Amino acid sequence: MADLSANFLGIKSPNPYWLASAPPTDKKYNVLRAFEAGWGGVVWKTLGSQIKNVSSRYSSVDYNGSRMMGFNNIELISDRPLAINLREIAECVRLFPDRAMVVSLMADNSREKWHELIGQVEDTGAHGLELNFGCPHGMNERGMGAAVGQDPEIARMVVEWVMEKATIPVITKLTPNVHSVVPSGQASVEGGTNGLSLINTIQSITGVDLDTLVPNPYVAGQSVFGGYCGPAIKPIALKMLTTISQDPITSRVPVSGIGGISTWKDAAEFLLLGATTVQVCTAVMKHGFRIIEDLCEGLSNWMDEKGFKTLDELIGKSVPTITHWEDLDINYHIVAKINPDKCIHCGLCYIACEDTSHQSINLAYGKPYNTYSIIEEECVGCNLCKLVCPVDNCITMVEQRKGDEYVNWKEFQRRGLPLNDH
Amino acid sequence: MSIVNNRLTAEQYGENFSDIHPPFETRDAALVEANRCLFCYDAPCIKSCPTSIDIPKFIRQITTDNPKGSAHTILSANILGGGCSKVCPVEKLCEGSCVYNLMDEPPIPIAKLQRFSTEKAIAEKWPLFQRKPSTTKKVAVVGAGPAGLSCAHVLSREGIDVTVYEKESKGGGLMTYGIAAYKVTPQFCEDEVNFITSLGGIAINYNAELGKTVSLADLQQTYDAVYLGIGVGLARQLDIPGENLIGVEDAIRFIYDIRTNGYPAVPVGDKVAVIGLGMTAIDAATQAKRLGASEVTIIYRRTQAEMPCTETELNLAKLDGCRIIWLAAPQEIIGENGRVTQLICSLMHLGEPDASGRRSTVETGETMTLDIDMVIKAAGQMPFEALVNDNHLENWKGKITINDACATNLRGVFAGGDCVNGGKEVVDAVQAGKDGAKAILEYLNS
Numbered sequence: 012m013a014d015l016s017a018n019f020l021g022i023k024s025p026n027p028y029w030l031a032s033a034p035p036t037d038k039k040y041n042v043l044r045a046f047e048a049g050w051g052g053v054v055w056k057t058l059g060s061q062i063k064n065v066s067s068r069y070s071s072v073d074y075n076g077s078r079m080m081g082f083n084n085i086e087l088i089s090d091r092p093l094a095i096n097l098r099e100i101a102e103c104v105r106l107f108p109d110r111a112m113v114v115s116l117m118a119d120n121s122r123e124k125w126h127e128l129i130g131q132v133e134d135t136g137a138h139g140l141e142l143n144f145g146c147p148h149g150m151n152e153r154g155m156g157a158a159v160g161q162d163p164e165i166a167r168m169v170v171e172w173v174m175e176k177a178t179i180p181v182i183t184k185l186t187p188n189v190h191s192v193v194p195s196g197q198a199s200v201e202g203g204t205n206g207l208s209l210i211n212t213i214q215s216i217t218g219v220d221l222d223t224l225v226p227n228p229y230v231a232g233q234s235v236f237g238g239y240c241g242p243a244i245k246p247i248a249l250k251m252l253t254t255i256s257q258d259p260i261t262s263r264v265p266v267s268g269i270g271g272i273s274t275w276k277d278a279a280e281f282l283l284l285g286a287t288t289v290q291v292c293t294a295v296m297k298h299g300f301r302i303i304e305d306l307c308e309g310l311s312n313w314m315d316e317k318g319f320k321t322l323d324e325l326i327g328k329s330v331p332t333i334t335h336w337e338d339l340d341i342n343y344h345i346v347a348k349i350n351p352d353k354c355i356h357c358g359l360c361y362i363a364c365e366d367t368s369h370q371s372i373n374l375a376y377g378k379p380y381n382t383y384s385i386i387e388e389e390c391v392g393c394n395l396c397k398l399v400c401p402v403d404n405c406i407t408m409v410e411q412r413k414g415d416e417y418v419n420w421k422e423f424q425r426r427g428l429p430l431n432d433h
Numbered sequence: 434m435s436i437v438n439n440r441l442t443a444e445q446y447g448e449n450f451s452d453i454h455p456p457f458e459t460r461d462a463a464l465v466e467a468n469r470c471l472f473c474y475d476a477p478c479i480k481s482c483p484t485s486i487d488i489p490k491f492i493r494q495i496t497t498d499n500p501k502g503s504a505h506t507i508l509s510a511n512i513l514g515g516g517c518s519k520v521c522p523v524e525k526l527c528e529g530s531c532v533y534n535l536m537d538e539p540p541i542p543i544a545k546l547q548r549f550s551t552e553k554a555i556a557e558k559w560p561l562f563q564r565k566p567s568t569t570k571k572v573a574v575v576g577a578g579p580a581g582l583s584c585a586h587v588l589s590r591e592g593i594d595v596t597v598y599e600k601e602s603k604g605g606g607l608m609t610y611g612i613a614a615y616k617v618t619p620q621f622c623e624d625e626v627n628f629i630t631s632l633g634g635i636a637i638n639y640n641a642e643l644g645k646t647v648s649l650a651d652l653q654q655t656y657d658a659v660y661l662g663i664g665v666g667l668a669r670q671l672d673i674p675g676e677n678l679i680g681v682e683d684a685i686r687f688i689y690d691i692r693t694n695g696y697p698a699v700p701v702g703d704k705v706a707v708i709g710l711g712m713t714a715i716d717a718a719t720q721a722k723r724l725g726a727s728e729v730t731i732i733y734r735r736t737q738a739e740m741p742c743t744e745t746e747l748n749l750a751k752l753d754g755c756r757i758i759w760l761a762a763p764q765e766i767i768g769e770n771g772r773v774t775q776l777i778c779s780l781m782h783l784g785e786p787d788a789s790g791r792r793s794t795v796e797t798g799e800t801m802t803l804d805i806d807m808v809i810k811a812a813g814q815m816p817f818e819a820l821v822n823d824n825h826l827e828n829w830k831g832k833i834t835i836n837d838a839c840a841t842n843l844r845g846v847f848a849g850g851d852c853v854n855g856g857k858e859v860v861d862a863v864q865a866g867k868d869g870a871k872a873i874l875e876y877l878n879s
């Protein structure tokens with residue numbers, strides 16, 4: 012059995028799954044339920060000056076009958092009294108000493124306020140701090156949250172304030188509402204942060220109610236940009252995580268990965284692209300804490316099959332395979348192959364290729380079932396037919412190299428090799 | 434043993450004749466199935482629908498919250514798409530060719546989704562179609578069955594003024610009078626006819642029968658064209674001794690009575706033999722059982738491999754408790770005091786394939802005798818041969834002959850549906866009506 016235990020800057024947890032700073036970690040009641048269910052750790056919902064929330068707060072995007080493919084919220088940081096939060100954090104640490112307790116912070120914009128808050132939180136026995144430089148709604152209008160994370164120099168300054176005071180590990184949480192997360196990440200690392208986490212939510216409008224004509228979520232005839240999360244954002248989060256893993260400065264610190272993680276496969280992907288732990292929110296808001304069982308079992312079984320004994324063996328393992336386009340091998344060539352025994356004659360591959368790609372699939376009329384076959388000489392190996400095919404492994408991509416040697420675009424140009432003629 | 438009516442209580446009738454294919458109860462339930470649809474290209478289901486309804490499109494329109502678009506997609510291809518969703522043998526048409534069958538998964542419940550999309554449109558008479566301005570051209574349609582109504586609707590949409598002549602007092606043809614009541618109710622049929630005529634430009638003259646109150650010659654004179662969708666008549670004679678005994682009933686007449694007079698009024702025997710194994714035979718057998726007959730036996734002279742009904746229909750009869758005797762042909766009906774008491778059948782075996790490609794049946798010389806008190810004849814229906822001949826329409830054994838343009842030998846007279854093909858599905862008649870309308874429009878514009 013693989014060892015799922017995680018060690019993030021000395022913050023230990025029995026598995027790499029933490030609950031992200033969000034409504035599920037707003038109070039002791041929820042956190043104890045999560046720990047009882049088996050979650051490895053939590054990042055307590057952001058503390059700061061007490062605020063007031065509105066109603067409603069959430070909206071979502073459904074896709075082909077699947078609910079909450081994407082989710083957004085306009086909730087602010089914790090709206091509970093700071094003293095209650097601090098007391099409950101201490102109780103949770105005492106009751107579950109083996110779980111990671113990280114506390115998210117967003118102090119008002121002064122060195123004193125940050126120092127005061129850090130001191131109060133460290134007194135609870137929490138194991139780490141996460142700086143919320145990412146909240147994209149409400150708090151940013153007050154010069155906090157994403158307003159800090161979007162400006163590398165402000166981020167650096169606040170991290171420096173924090174590091175003057177903090178005695179436990181500090182994780183800086185980055186906002187994705189920037190052209191690149193790297194500059195703020197670099198500034199934070201240079202400012203002294205011990206670790207990074209990403210991504211926070213993405214500014215969004217999930218949709219417009221076509222009866223009221225008001226966008227979601229609805230608040231008394233108005234709405235506001237919300238923070239988008241859930242399965243829909245995972246690819247964006249993975250890309251941003253990878254840029255942090257590749258950068259020589261940001262890659263010096265460990266990263267806690269966040270963004271649409273719903274299954275053990277998602278988690279494995281975040282780990283492979285450089286995350287040391289992962290944080291989950293939307294999936295538990297949809298299903299409850301019970302999903303932790305499969306998150307652990309699935310990851311463990313996969314690690315056993317692949318021969319990974321500890322998380323360290325797979326963290327960042329896929330990062331080196333992400334390269335520049337110019338380094339890709341142009342001689343690598345694949346063509347689609349349809350398995351006629353598996354084909355159900357739905358025609359989805361044909362119409363996708365015919366209308367939108369390279370007219371590489373032949374249709375032989377039949378009633379009621381047409382027969383489809385690949386025109387290999389036209390196939391560019393784009394994968395589209397395989398992606399739209401509803402039958403697993405009915406369409407496979409077969410390697411047919413254009414040449415034995417590795418030739419990238421720069422070399423291709425240097426040699427003056429021929430471009431396409433049609 | 435006797436043939437009596439009022440065998441059951443009102444509750445029992447209600448239960449026995451309740452909707453056999455209940456609709457989706459909620460939109461969410463429909464969405465679960467609609468979202469399974471793969472949206473196939475050049476979809477096998479479309480090719481297997483005689484009216485070529487764009488099934489993937491109408492199902493997608495359910496998922497995109499476009500109920501009007503969905504209903505329009507169905508009804509523009511098949512104006513009786515509501516009724517067809519209840520009576521089509523989809524297991525051998527659209528659903529039978531759904532690609533999920535090839536994955537050994539249940540096919541998309543196309544009929545049920547089609548009902549979901551059409552039922553509200555019909556009940557609320559959504560104005561999904563608009564007539565073009567009147568062309569002042571006039572067409573007579575004889576028969577307000579599926580072929581005639583389908584033809585009339587297409588013509589009226591194109592600005593033709595249509596008058597329909599119907600011998601019964603209600604429209605719908607076999608939909609209204611010839612199909613098991615647990616599949617489609619008379620009320621639904623009436624709503625469907627009203628939906629069709631709500632387009633405008635279609636006047637239906639009821640109780641107007643060709644050859645009696647209406648003459649083809651007059652119609653030819655009064656109208657620019659005539660479309661005959663007169664269907665077929667009563668069941669084929671058995672041509673065996675005892676056929677005139679009391680208790681020998683015609684399946685079409687039997688079903689007609691159930692639909693016209695209501696369940697308690699229709700008499701049924703204790704022990705009923707049904708001759709034949711087409712859809713009508715199943716409808717007669719199951720309804721005889723549901724009216725309270727204690728034993729229903731279906732007599733079929735071939736085997737299951739040759740039966741004209743679908744397996745789903747056969748299972749329906751079996752689940753209703755009907756017995757099936759294969760390889761038996763009626764030889765003589767025995768009576769006492771003028772009433773049926775026994776049916777003697779010849780036992781058969783299969784020989785060489787006949788002209789229809791099915792293996793012929795050969796008598797073994799053995800017989801069997803069934804004690805019964807009612808015989809329902811359902812061995813195919815007879816075309817209106819005399820009527821067709823009286824009007825000098827070219828025909829083959831009473832089935833009207835038409836050319837590729839749906840035209841009969843009489844100038845300006847077109848025909849389609851059961852009166853041409855001898856009796857197929859409702860959906861085939863709808864397509865025949867569309868084809869007839871297209872041909873008439875070309876004729877009128879030439």
